[in-house]
Amino acid sequence: MVAPLKVGVAGLGTVGSAVVATLREQKAMLAARCGRPIEVVAVCARSKTKKRGVDLRGTRWFSDPLKLAIDPSIDLFVELMGGSGEPAKSAVEAALASGKAVVTANKALLAKHGVALARTAEKQKVALNFEAAVCAAVPAIKTLREGLAGNRINRVYGILNGTCNYMLTRMEREKLSFEECLKEAQRLGYAEADPSFDIEGHDTAQKLSILASLAFGTQVNQSAVSVEGITSITPQDLAAADELGYRIKLLGVAARTAKGIEQRVHPTMVRKDSPIAAVMGVTNALTIDADGIDPITLVGPGAGGLATASAVVADIADMARGVRTPPFGRPVAQLAVSHKAPMERHEGGYYIRLLARDLPGTAAAIATRLAQQKISLESIVQRHLNGEPPAGSGKGAVPVILMTYATTEDAVRKALAAVGRDRVISGKPQVIRIEKN
């Protein structure tokens, strides 16, 4: 039998504990799959006394992750502490620099320092794997990096944040307001006490930046992502989407366009017959469009201890087998710089919800402003008011929903600015991008 792969695990929260447990419970199967045993020889966490449901007797204990990272007793450092700062950053750097392979689930660290870390891994000829950083148990990264190794990818888009999808699902099904729904999600533990990282789209943006790098051979760069969250979405928007044959999802989208790679996170209208529209609750999904073939969609659990551990263990197994691929699919020197694509240049269809003042000439004024920007309309719906008018609509305001054909965001913004100046609408128009599928 070949020598075992000796693993040190830093971070023993729900994921870390599940990784240690899985490596033990599936020891025989993993050894059969990998041709050698995998052993957790050392762990590191803040509290030595906390109950974790795994027996750590016989496993060396480190209180300093940086010491574990470079300890000669381990071949592989598993970083499950999280966060783009310390101690995760220095620990991963130290492990790689000392010639150890690294597995991490840390999307924040990768989104911020992924290029530098990949460069060190490459220099030291060690693997740096992070399947768990995006969509947890769903093999999103393996699929982009290996499963579609020879495909020219044109677009990847996905539901990458379970909290937002849970909230949009509840708002749609139960006609809840955003605020009511957030409170419920917090009560159930699906949203954090400070939910902004999730609901404002930053979690999705970090994951998207990793996927974009793998799909398009660009340097991972969170600041190249345009980000909008779901806080402005109302039950009226969800009901209107439903009537029009759409659902609203917070998507991360990375697309190859004539003007470069777009990376954007925003609420998005997707046709109900698309696989991604059917994904409800906390489930994650990713669709990949590649040249010449129909889209591929992967759906599954994107969070949770066991689901994340599933991906971490798969990465460890690859390393036990001796597999080493460039962390972002290609050598760092070949990754192109990522630029933030200006959203004004984005081309696509738009959903626009306006509160039009119920006066003669209003419809003509709106239509004229859109026409001046060469925006063609696919549909116009004057929404029936069920009972009371929506909040803020005032008297005599009629909700109007416009669906445009493909145009530019610049044109939409200019047209709506002009409509605003015409004083034919109340309040701020709601604008949601439509993603074709």
Added chain:
Amino acid sequence: MVAPLKVGVAGLGTVGSAVVATLREQKAMLAARCGRPIEVVAVCARSKTKKRGVDLRGTRWFSDPLKLAIDPSIDLFVELMGGSGEPAKSAVEAALASGKAVVTANKALLAKHGVALARTAEKQKVALNFEAAVCAAVPAIKTLREGLAGNRINRVYGILNGTCNYMLTRMEREKLSFEECLKEAQRLGYAEADPSFDIEGHDTAQKLSILASLAFGTQVNQSAVSVEGITSITPQDLAAADELGYRIKLLGVAARTAKGIEQRVHPTMVRKDSPIAAVMGVTNALTIDADGIDPITLVGPGAGGLATASAVVADIADMARGVRTPPFGRPVAQLAVSHKAPMERHEGGYYIRLLARDLPGTAAAIATRLAQQKISLESIVQRHLNGEPPAGSGKGAVPVILMTYATTEDAVRKALAAVGRDRVISGKPQVIRIEKN
């Protein structure tokens, strides 16, 4: 630069030509991903003069695949001729025996001879990859073999045959009979002139046997699969499924049960809110249930030249990177023998459509027979007849649809045999298994 991986491709149909074209068009990207170039140095096909849309000048031509398989100029033999017999079988055997890695898309060969071929590959320490054999571009095999390396899998089930799913989709949407639909599918090229291999479930069974081996560590064995096709499905069944919140799909299902591993192919009722129910037309899908995590579903193109080539190229890229995993996930010596599980022992819910004679006491007679077998009913629907009675129903026959709770197939068969003897129904009952999700 490391020495190139030299590839010989046997079979230049739509898939083979697409593989050669992709390896050339994506040469730079593949070299970046794999750390070495991939070169097609030799090809083999029956006709040298046929137009294929790829330039084969400078590529050595073989008319005998067995000679190409063992030619010292190649490192890797790509078998795209198909069929479980000759010349594919001997060519793959010869390539492996001569120490060459093999990539194949040949499900029939693997379903029949997979264990022996894997044994040779193992002995020679060469890779044998076959991602394209199941679900084409969808990384079904990589996900089971690597992406879920540490998971205990409990069930895999999928839509593995595009022809059948296309037909069921058309029958449901257009209310076509099976025969009308088959003619249409043949006219459009979605079904073969002899469609039996697809519509009777054998194609699905071959693919399922490969997935089952990877999921459960059993020896691939097509004859361990119980197979029923879709020829008995009627528009009435599809309409009834719809009313009950289900769709009917031809599924391949491999499941761990208390009595062993079940492998079965049959028309199946799946709840409409499951990801797999949303898969329409020729698209393929696979759902994987593993311990402790929500199901993972992969959806995408399961056939076609470019989609199949996508998987073949991914396999080749893995080999260029030096990746070698046991072909069926574990060493052959550790694969358990596959036995055919008797369908009588299958446990699950059932859809039963009967034509009950419209006489006093009929309902009581049917209910009594089910009760005698301890079968509990979830629902009973007496279908409204829209216009004429269904063919063969005769006068005074009323369609009745029963949905049972979990029971055994043996109990269902015994109950229906007794109902038949009671002479309270016309014709043969339709029985469709329900798959929980």
